[in-house]
Amino acid sequence: MSVSRKPKVAFIGTGIMGAPIAGHILDAGYDLTVHNRTKSKADGLVAKGAHWADTPADAAKDADVVFTMLGYPSDVEDVYLTTNGLLRATKKGAYLIDLTTSSSQLAHDIYEAAEIDDKHAFDCPVTGGEDGAIAGTLTLIAGTDEKTAAPVLPILQTFSSKIYYMGGAGKGQTTKLCNQVSLAACMIGYADAIALAEQSDVDVSQMLDVVSHGMGGSVALERLAPKSVAGDYKPGFLSEHLRKDIGLALSQAEDRGITLPGAETAFTLYDMLCQIGGKRMGTQAITLLYQEEATAAAAGLDWSLLDAESIVKGDEDDDGKSNHKDGCECGHDHGNGECCHHHDHKGDVASNN
Incomplete structure (x- = not known):
């Protein structure tokens, strides 16, 4: 050059x-x-x-x-x-x-x-x-x-x-997937914490402030949890892309003969979120899975899609290409929202740009 x-x-x-x-x-x-x-x-x-x-x-x-x-x-x-x-x-x-x-x-x-x-x-x-x-x-x-x-x-x-x-x-990719696995666990952690606080009549914003200054804090909690509480689901990073990343990590882990229980759980929840209409929302929309159906519907989600035949066949992206099975890399359908840790996570994921 x-x-x-x-x-x-x-x-x-x-x-x-x-x-x-x-x-x-x-x-x-x-x-x-x-x-x-x-x-x-x-x-x-x-x-x-x-x-x-x-x-x-x-x-x-x-x-x-x-x-x-x-x-x-x-x-x-x-x-x-x-x-x-x-x-x-x-x-x-x-x-x-x-x-x-x-x-x-x-x-x-x-x-x-x-x-x-x-x-x-x-x-x-x-x-x-x-x-x-x-x-x-x-x-x-x-x-x-x-x-x-x-x-x-x-x-x-x-x-x-x-x-x-x-x-x-390839080592850059592996390291990034390690980041995504850790991020996914943090997202589930703060979603769990918000749900527990809400159902226990604890001020959620105050709880998040307390946790952010303790060992339970994370960058995800600090930056994204307030958006979840405010009902701001605008994407800084798409839920469907985190689902894809977790699927890649699961694929690589399986190739090496190890299991990632936290990533499996996160994949299950993000796959569910994507199925019911949240794939183009920000990753902070994971907290909507903990909300009443009416609240989720007001944000644009539809729980009935979990039983729809089109979901079993697979989501489609903006160009009509099947993304659903490829989003998790396992080549199997997950219309029931169950974890795919018994399946093969090998293979490419579908395009979306």
Whole structure:
């Protein structure tokens, strides 16, 4: 990559997280080309000076550095590994950096395929949510070493406050999944606490303040529990994406012969939330599962969907693609809301961007 000029950058996937990340890159003076499945989600970036491309390949063909921020591993596989994918479309020496929370094995496969063709790919999932993306203070978890990432470090620093180098392809993804497993447990913990306080006539806001200053506190409780109490379910991170992440963690755990009881419980509850209409809500909507049916209905949930034939067959995303079985990775239906720890969690998850 030339050091005599700022590299050209392509960004694929300008959704809740991708748009503000790409905005920081653009604000830093980089020549930026963007693509998103829904073009309107990139309009703000184009208005600020980014170039629009009709396909991921078109966006990446002249780029020195390509970022992807997609919804599901199958999106990543399609964008990188198909005939018209990024690995074929990009030029020699290009860097391909996937910010998606995805499969560690897929990240390793992409890395190896890129190296064969004299390109450089590494997984780099992020944590910090929409607020961190907007503020440019995300934590990056890079599946590579510091030396390899050095040529693109100035770009990474435009949207992050901390970068961890995990030392090898796929290790960034595994570390991010560890974060998601811990997060899911924290979400269930504070939802349980709110339910107990409400049913015991304890002031919920006061309880949360007490717990946040004790050993039971967490970043999730501090930042998201007040939103749950206020009935604010706007997504900073989609419930269906946390369901996907937990499914990936369960898949990897099963491959290694271990069980994750906390993650199994969290998957069951988030799968239920997604089935009854909460998949596009923020993860803090988990507390609605503890509420009276009328309260849940007022927020947009429908418990009757658990018995609907369409749920047994699987949810559909915005493009009509089946997401339900893939959201948990096990390939089995969970219309009964039961945990899938007796099933095989292998396989890709469906696309959503």
